[in-house]
Structures are given as C-alpha cells and as structure tokens.
Amino acid sequence: MTTTDPHAHPQITLDQQVALTTAASRLARDFAGTFGAETIERFLHSSYEEFAPRASVLTFLPLLAERFARQRLTALARVENRVSDGKPVVLFLCVHNAGRSQMALGFFSHFAGDAAIAWSGGSEPGTEVNPSAIAAMAERGIDISGEYPKPWTDEVVRAADVIITMGCGDACPIFPGKRYEEWVLDDPAGLDVADVRPVRDEIERRILALLDELEVPTSQHISER
Numbered sequence: 001m002t003t004t005d006p007h008a009h010p011q012i013t014l015d016q017q018v019a020l021t022t023a024a025s026r027l028a029r030d031f032a033g034t035f036g037a038e039t040i041e042r043f044l045h046s047s048y049e050e051f052a053p054r055a056s057v058l059t060f061l062p063l064l065a066e067r068f069a070r071q072r073l074t075a076l077a078r079v080e081n082r083v084s085d086g087k088p089v090v091l092f093l094c095v096h097n098a099g100r101s102q103m104a105l106g107f108f109s110h111f112a113g114d115a116a117i118a119w120s121g122g123s124e125p126g127t128e129v130n131p132s133a134i135a136a137m138a139e140r141g142i143d144i145s146g147e148y149p150k151p152w153t154d155e156v157v158r159a160a161d162v163i164i165t166m167g168c169g170d171a172c173p174i175f176p177g178k179r180y181e182e183w184v185l186d187d188p189a190g191l192d193v194a195d196v197r198p199v200r201d202e203i204e205r206r207i208l209a210l211l212d213e214l215e216v217p218t219s220q221h222i223s224e225r
Helices: 014-030 037-054 058-081 100-115 133-136 154-159 191-212
Strands: 089-094 117-122 162-165 177-184
Touching: 014 037, 037 058, 037 100, 058 154, 089 100, 089 154, 100 117, 100 133, 100 191, 133 191
Parallel strands: 089 117, 089 162, 162 177
Antiparallel strands: none
16 A cells, blocks of 8 residues: 655656756856865755745745755855954844844844845745735835745854844754844734734844844935835
C-alpha cells in the first residue's frame, strides 16, 4: 500500500533545476573571493527547501531562494568580518513577517537608503505580505509588494546590530550582546487599510527616531500627512 506524505516537498522540475543553476552562477559571481561554490550552493538549496513546503506558486521558488540566499550570505560575510563598511544593520522581527516588520523594513529602507542595512523575518512566516499593509505603504509612496515572508536565520540575527521585535514573544531569537527593542504595535492581520494606517504611522515615527539614534542621515523627504 502506497502512502503520501502531506509534508513532502514538490519535486524540482527541470526548469527549476536550470533556474537554480543559473542562480548559483550569479551568486558565485557576486560573492567571488568571499565564499566558495560549495557554501553558495548549500545556502541556495537550503533557502529553496525553506520556501518549498509553503509555496503556492512554484514558478517563483528559485527566485525567492536566490534572494534569501543572497541575504543570508551577505549576513554571514558580516559575521565573519569579511565585510567592514561601518553600516549599522537592523533586523525587524514579527510572527508572520507579513505586516508590521515589512512596513518597518519599507520605511527604514526608504529613509536610510544606502547608509544602513535592514532585514526582516518571522517566527512563523506567512504565505504573502498583508495586502492592507501593501496598500497603506503605497499611500506613503513606498512599494513593498515585491517583498515576501521569510524566517529569521542564525547568521542574519548574528549580523544585526539592533533587533526590533514586534509580538513574536519567546519565539524571537536572543543572542548576547545585541541591542533589542520590543515595539508594541497592533497586528495588521485581518484589518482593512483604514485600520492599518495608525499602525503604519506609528511605525514611521519609530523608524525616524531609530535612524536619528543611529545617526543615519535620511535620504528621503519625510512623508507628508
């Protein structure tokens, strides 16, 4: 009798194999002299395995895997002191990485530009970014529609100078020597755009205050109310 494992990953198609090979080549080029092919392929394939069980559209899996692997390799390079540019790194964490942490990332990237680095993650990543959060941020002229929920990983947490948590409680990672802040904010899950706006505006206020504390110059004009 044959049984089917409901948690089994979808089999990688030929097109996906080609896409992953191409992604590995791009990463090898971009991280030449920093990491070898074995490390790059390990991060790429483990990133693919992270998204495969919950992906609704398999076509984009190799692209998501490449983007996530790039972030993780960038973080590892900083942890291992292979990069020393003096830029502060901030990590925004919530439960599903679909609302609060994505809006925080959007504001931080918008205002900081290339002067600082920000990432986001979730303890239980969702399947998509909250549409109301996307719409609310679009009202500020910030597009987060291309973002995607993802988990936090050890190298990403270790690379961060400041870790902002938003309701993930005991599931949030604790590493000694890191600066932690808990931002108490309403969860946008299930809310319409009108109800998300106050959360968005509070996040914007906190991001600007954080950038000021980190002495990061803002490269964009502050949003007009």
